[in-house]
Amino acid sequence: MSRRPYVRKVERSWWLRRPRYVLYMIRELTSLFVGLYCALLVVGLVRLAQGPAPWDGFVAAFSSPLGVAVQLLCLVFAIYHSVTWFALTPKAMPLMMKGEPVPGAVIVGAHYVAWAAVSAIVLIGAGV
Amino acid sequence: MSETITLEVLRYHPETDSEPHFRSYTVPYKDEWVVLDALNHIKDNLDATLSYRWSCHMAVCGSCGMMINNEPKLSCHAFLRDYRGGVIRVEPLDHFPIERDLVIVMDSFMDKLSGVKPYLIPKEDRPLAEGEYLQSPAELNTFHRYTQCINCVLCYAACPQIGLNEDFVGPAALALAHRYNLDSRDGGRDARAEVVASNEGVWECTFVGACSQVCPKQVDPAAAIQQIKISASVDWLKNLLTPGGYR
Numbered sequence: 541m542s543r544r545p546y547v548r549k550v551e552r553s554w555w556l557r558r559p560r561y562v563l564y565m566i567r568e569l570t571s572l573f574v575g576l577y578c579a580l581l582v583v584g585l586v587r588l589a590q591g592p593a594p595w596d597g598f599v600a601a602f603s604s605p606l607g608v609a610v611q612l613l614c615l616v617f618a619i620y621h622s623v624t625w626f627a628l629t630p631k632a633m634p635l636m637m638k639g640e641p642v643p644g645a646v647i648v649g650a651h652y653v654a655w656a657a658v659s660a661i662v663l664i665g666a667g668v
Numbered sequence: 669m670s671e672t673i674t675l676e677v678l679r680y681h682p683e684t685d686s687e688p689h690f691r692s693y694t695v696p697y698k699d700e701w702v703v704l705d706a707l708n709h710i711k712d713n714l715d716a717t718l719s720y721r722w723s724c725h726m727a728v729c730g731s732c733g734m735m736i737n738n739e740p741k742l743s744c745h746a747f748l749r750d751y752r753g754g755v756i757r758v759e760p761l762d763h764f765p766i767e768r769d770l771v772i773v774m775d776s777f778m779d780k781l782s783g784v785k786p787y788l789i790p791k792e793d794r795p796l797a798e799g800e801y802l803q804s805p806a807e808l809n810t811f812h813r814y815t816q817c818i819n820c821v822l823c824y825a826a827c828p829q830i831g832l833n834e835d836f837v838g839p840a841a842l843a844l845a846h847r848y849n850l851d852s853r854d855g856g857r858d859a860r861a862e863v864v865a866s867n868e869g870v871w872e873c874t875f876v877g878a879c880s881q882v883c884p885k886q887v888d889p890a891a892a893i894q895q896i897k898i899s900a901s902v903d904w905l906k907n908l909l910t911p912g913g914y915r
């Protein structure tokens with residue numbers, strides 16, 4: 541018997557083959573937008589350090605229709621990123637209580653509660 | 669005429685075929701039949717040259733994994749009724765070389781499995797006279813789910829990182845390493861770290877999560893891998909902060 545194992549090639553478009561791969565790639569993509577928003581905030585800090593006029597210019601740019609559109613886009617991707625990450629947290633951080641695993645829904649729920657609490661503190665701090 | 673269903677089966681005979689090709693078979697449809705029953709019908713009645721692995725027919729032995737309509741599944745666990753009215757495409761598991769028809773070459777997996785030292789390595793040798801190593805139900809609970817693996821390698825077929833880097837140790841082997849690391853009777857974590865916490869170990873994983881979705885035994889290898897990443901990072905940090913400790 542002659543052995544001649546056949547190796548199938550992985551195509552470049554492998555991630556289009558299954559919906560779960562596409563969703564994964566979207567999740568990977570979201571980090572670019574989260575990074576973009578962080579970069580914008582750093583630019584804002586630099587502008588603030590440069591004095592009132594550069595800062596006002598930055599605020600004006602951020603409030604322009606284009607600025608708002610970019611922020612909305614970043615927000616959508618950041619929410620997708622956060623929601624999918626929260627859904628994964630029971631896997632990365634399983635908790636045991638009294639020798640029994642804590643249900644995943646409780647761990648995920650705690651993340652949403654923490655998210656809401658931090659958001660509330662930031663909004664109160666910003667005087668909204 | 670009674671109802672039938674069509675299976676398109678990927679065939680490859682190394683003696684005669686230069687590459688795999690699909691062949692179509694029409695088999696009787698039965699509500700209680702699984703894809704494995706349909707393959708057995710083909711082998712017994714239509715084409716005795718068809719090769720595939722199976723043994724238990726009850727999702728225990730782990731030998732009958734195949735791509736069924738592009739999803740890694742146990743063929744003894746995939747009912748025809750879930751594919752009624754359509755064609756069922758049966759292929760050997762993705763990311764493994766094809767030995768013959770639906771039979772894959774699993775040597776790489778066997779090497780990876782033994783590479784993580786999947787056995788108890790006691791913390792210290794104890795004389796037999798001291799008796800057995802005791803473990804409480806709570807201690808067993810910390811790793812019990814990772815003992816359920818049947819080595820069916822569906823998770824390797826589901827994982828795109830395995831497709832992109834064949835050296836990746838992969839879900840089942842890492843989950844098994846984690847199973848022993850978590851065992852209160854074991855002291856082999858450092859001995860396993862060389863493979864488990866290497867680049868080809870957990871760090872090749874990008875948390876796609878597909879392994880856990882396809883696992884027929886709810887082993888959740890993705891969870892095991894993320895937990896190893898966390899403990900490996902803590903180890904690394906501790907090492908860094910210990911004077912003269914960083915290797």
Ligand code: SF4
Nearest residue numbers: 817818820821823883
């Ligand atoms: S972890 Fe699950 S899918 Fe992977 S080999 Fe074990 S039983 Fe099969």
Ligand code: FES
Nearest residue numbers: 724725730732744
């Ligand atoms: S034949 Fe044993 S798992 Fe399917």
